[in-house]
Amino acid sequence: MLRAVLLVFALLVLAEPAAAACAPDSFEGNDYVVCRFDLRSDRLQLFNLGPDGEPYGSFPALDEALQEQGKSLVFGMNAGMYDERLKPIGLYVEGGQQQKKLNRRNGPGNFHLKPNGVFYIAGDRGGVMETEAFAKARMKPDYASQSGPMLVINGAIHPKFSEDGQSRNRRNGVGAADDHTLVFVISDSYVNFHAFARLFRDHLDCRNALFLDGSISSLYAPEIGRRDGFFELGPIVGLVK
Numbered sequence: 470m471l472r473a474v475l476l477v478f479a480l481l482v483l484a485e486p487a488a489a490a491c492a493p494d495s496f497e498g499n500d501y502v503v504c505r506f507d508l509r510s511d512r513l514q515l516f517n518l519g520p521d522g523e524p525y526g527s528f529p530a531l532d533e534a535l536q537e538q539g540k541s542l543v544f545g546m547n548a549g550m551y552d553e554r555l556k557p558i559g560l561y562v563e564g565g566q567q568q569k570k571l572n573r574r575n576g577p578g579n580f581h582l583k584p585n586g587v588f589y590i591a592g593d594r595g596g597v598m599e600t601e602a603f604a605k606a607r608m609k610p611d612y613a614s615q616s617g618p619m620l621v622i623n624g625a626i627h628p629k630f631s632e633d634g635q636s637r638n639r640r641n642g643v644g645a646a647d648d649h650t651l652v653f654v655i656s657d658s659y660v661n662f663h664a665f666a667r668l669f670r671d672h673l674d675c676r677n678a679l680f681l682d683g684s685i686s687s688l689y690a691p692e693i694g695r696r697d698g699f700f701e702l703g704p705i706v707g708l709v710k
Contacts, residue, residue, distance in 0.1 A: 545689035551703025559615025585617025644675025
């Protein structure tokens with residue numbers, strides 16, 4: 470009898486749906502969607518160019534290509550800044566192959582609001598590092614994408630952010646909660662950089678976090694009904710099942 474009860478219990482546990490990776494959240498009166506991944510079980514990847522050498526450009530195009538392989542996209546987010554050809558403007562590593570080198574130049578725009586940085590995945594470990602620290606580490610990650618500016622650097626908010634900054638936008642970014650956990654966030658409210666950085670540092674406990682983009686910020690998370698598709702996209706970070 471006990472064995473039968475235990476068997477029923479085990480089947481019920483196995484039937485329980487897995488917790489959603491993405492969920493709505495709020496902090497200081499602003500609304501966000503937070504997607505948390507443990508790299509020991511969630512094998513995130515980066516995607517930019519398809520087999521034809523052309524950028525996927527959207528979540529549906531990437532999912533269609535994966536469907537042809539018997540796979541599907543279960544999470545996606547734009548993953549770094551890109552040029553008019555939808556190709557990365559900074560370091561980009563996909564499947565262990567560096568396709569664009571580290572960009573350490575000065576220039577205009579958010580990407581060059583230094584310090585900028587890199588988020589990376591190496592096996593079941595991942596993180597976010599300021600660009601110069603990443604260069605000194607001489608890492609060989611499986612996946613990496615450079616963007617900017619950094620939001621949080623070793624627990625400190627980017628020195629050029631102002632608490633009352635007037636530039637408010639929808640934004641998305643990534644933070645490292647620990648050596649195995651990456652946290653991706655998209656804002657549903659219009660927030661400035663300082664508020665977005667505080668979210669990562671003070672609410673999500675990320676000592677390092679990186680801005681990915683602003684007005685084109687997009688999320689693919691069917692489990693919560695999100696299938697953003699308003700803009701053409703360059704690099705995409707995705708979870709494939």
